[in-house]
Amino acid sequence: ELKVEQNPLFLSMQEGKNYTIYCNYSTTSDRLYWYRQDPGKSLESLFVLLSNGAVKQEGRLMASLDTKARLSTLHITAAVHDLSATYFCAVTYAGGTSYGKLTFGQGTILTVHP
Amino acid sequence: DADVTQTPRNRITKTGKRIMLECSQTKGHDRMYWYRQDPGLGLRLIYYSFDVKDINKGEISDGYSVSRQAQAKFSLSLESAIPNQTALYFCATSDFAFQTSGDHNEQFFGPGTRLTVL
Numbered sequence: 001e002l003k004v005e006q007n008p009l010f011l012s013m014q015e016g017k018n019y020t021i022y023c024n025y026s027t028t029s030d031r032l033y034w035y036r037q038d039p040g041k042s043l044e045s046l047f048v049l050l051s052n053g054a055v056k057q058e059g060r061l062m063a064s065l066d067t068k069a070r071l072s073t074l075h076i077t078a079a080v081h082d083l084s085a086t087y088f089c090a091v092t093y094a095g096g097t098s099y100g101k102l103t104f105g106q107g108t109i110l111t112v113h114p
Numbered sequence: 115d116a117d118v119t120q121t122p123r124n125r126i127t128k129t130g131k132r133i134m135l136e137c138s139q140t141k142g143h144d145r146m147y148w149y150r151q152d153p154g155l156g157l158r159l160i161y162y163s164f165d166v167k168d169i170n171k172g173e174i175s176d177g178y179s180v181s182r183q184a185q186a187k188f189s190l191s192l193e194s195a196i197p198n199q200t201a202l203y204f205c206a207t208s209d210f211a212f213q214t215s216g217d218h219n220e221q222f223f224g225p226g227t228r229l230t231v232l
Binding site for chain 1: 154155156157158159172219220222223224225226
């Protein structure tokens with residue numbers, strides 16, 4: 001059974017600071033996704049990471065994937081209030097009839113303070 | 115117009131009632147999914163459908179059923195609602211692709227339905 005764990009689950013940051021959210025998963029996977037969810041809203045896709053060593057950046061967010069360590073990171077640079085949201089990682093199981101199913105982490109609630 | 119729509123957006127019902135949540139999409143995707151979200155648990159897959167004739171149970175299907183009426187429509191039913199089914203429910207769609215370049219089976223989510231069972 002594929003399990004996905006994020007840490008921390010709660011993150012309170014000051015504006016201007018840097019921090020990293022970690023996503024560990026338990027079995028082989030070939031794709032990892034990061035989503036953002038604002039309170040009361042739907043999920044918005046941030047990044048899709050398709051291979052070992054993949055790195056993607058968008059604004060103050062950078063995501064990376066290490067398939068050997070089964071670890072993805074979401075790095076936040078110089079946080080601003082607008083980044084306050086819940087961030088989820090999700091992983092697909094590689095192969096078989098489960099191809100395409102997503103297993104989600106618990107989510108990390110990020111709050112950025114002035 | 116939104117690509118993935120869900121109705122209703124909010125629903126309050128009583129224990130034992132039958133409830134149907136509906137999902138429609140205009141993205142032309144073959145694959146559709148139903149998830150529930152509970153605080154601290156992330157999203158958990160209830161059912162998924164890879165095409166009109168394909169229905170599969172997810173990790174928490176007990177107490178739920180689904181119907182794929184057409185490529186664009188996927189409904190979730192609670193035959194006899196109970197309070198621990200109170201949650202936020204999301205429908206999602208994706209397009210199937212084996213290739214790692216270009217399209218990559220990314221899932222697109224609807225706005226969600228907040229269901230409260232009293």
